[in-house]
Amino acid sequence: xxFAAAIAILVxxxxxxxxxxxxxxxxxxxxxxxxxxxxxxxxxxxxGFLTGRPEFLDLSLVYALINFISTLAVLKFFKFGHLGHxxxxxxxxxx
Amino acid sequence: MIGAILDGLSxxxxxxxxxxxxxxxxxxxxxxxxxxxxxxxxxxxxLALSLILVGLMLQVEPGLVTxxxxxxxxxLFFTSPxxxxxxxxxxxxxxxxxxxxxxxxxxxxPERHVAPSFAGRDALDDPATVIAPEELWAYGVDVESxxxxxxxxxxxxxxxxxxxxxxxxxxxx
Numbered sequence: 440x441x442f443a444a445a446i447a448i449l450v451x452x453x454x455x456x457x458x459x460x461x462x463x464x465x466x467x468x469x470x471x472x473x474x475x476x477x478x479x480x481x482x483x484x485x486x487g488f489l490t491g492r493p494e495f496l497d498l499s500l501v502y503a504l505i506n507f508i509s510t511l512a513v514l515k516f517f518k519f520g521h522l523g524h525x526x527x528x529x530x531x532x533x534x
Numbered sequence: 535m536i537g538a539i540l541d542g543l544s545x546x547x548x549x550x551x552x553x554x555x556x557x558x559x560x561x562x563x564x565x566x567x568x569x570x571x572x573x574x575x576x577x578x579x580x581l582a583l584s585l586i587l588v589g590l591m592l593q594v595e596p597g598l599v600t601x602x603x604x605x606x607x608x609x610l611f612f613t614s615p616x617x618x619x620x621x622x623x624x625x626x627x628x629x630x631x632x633x634x635x636x637x638x639x640x641x642x643x644p645e646r647h648v649a650p651s652f653a654g655r656d657a658l659d660d661p662a663t664v665i666a667p668e669e670l671w672a673y674g675v676d677v678e679s680x681x682x683x684x685x686x687x688x689x690x691x692x693x694x695x696x697x698x699x700x701x702x703x704x705x706x707x
Binding site for chain 2: 440441443444446447448450451452453454455457458461464466467469470471473474477478480481484485488493496497499500503504507510511514517518
């Protein structure tokens with residue numbers, strides 16, 4: 440059963456990769472990368488059950504956190520053209 | 535007896551989740567524009583994920599593993615729609631219009647005031663759009679270049695909606 444779930448997740452991963460390669464705009468690629476990340480979280484959890492090592496769930500949890508942050512960071516980069524802010528604290532301290 | 539019932543329930547949940555995952559993948563590949571793809575990816579992903587994780591929860595006796603699975607599920611249940619929303623908002627601001635919208639019939643409508651954060655650059659070419667001069671900065675243009683074409687184009691020269699969703703329209707900013 441875990442094997443079937445892993446196969447289904449891998450197929451969905453492949454389809455998301457197809458969209459990441461095809462995607463006409465950069466937002467299609469971001470969407471595909473986000474979907475790949477979500478599916479990898481699932482895949483790590485299922486593989487942990489498949490090999491009888493539920494400790495893999497910790498990796499899965501960390502990956503979920505990183506995936507969310509990275510999606511928002513990439514979106515911010517394409518929205519503003521940079522990740523950093525010019526810096527209000529620089530103006531305040533005069534440095 | 536109870537164990538067999540839980541096992542069957544877990545089977546059904548995991549297989550249903552796998553089916554939904556493949557459906558979401560097909561929608562991601564075959565849908566025509568970004569917004570419908572986002573619908574397929576974001577909506578079905580949340581449900582498929584919950585189904586598979588609940589199915590995994592039923593496989594173990596209650597304990598730390600169940601709690602970890604519940605944490606993953608709750609976290610992704612909130613972050614996946616959030617990132618989908620952020621993606622859609624960023625795409626709309628950058629001027630990417632939905633291909634499947636009813637834009638041509640809207641052109642006959644009278645004036646339509648659009649909040650700057652929800653209008654893209656296409657709104658500038660749309661004669662039905664009225665933009666206050668103090669909001670022009672939100673469209674990424676300087677005021678002089680807009681005043682130059684103040685005698686606006688006829689409504690039948692509207693740009694084809696979604697025509698500019700080319701390769702580099704997402705990289706404008």
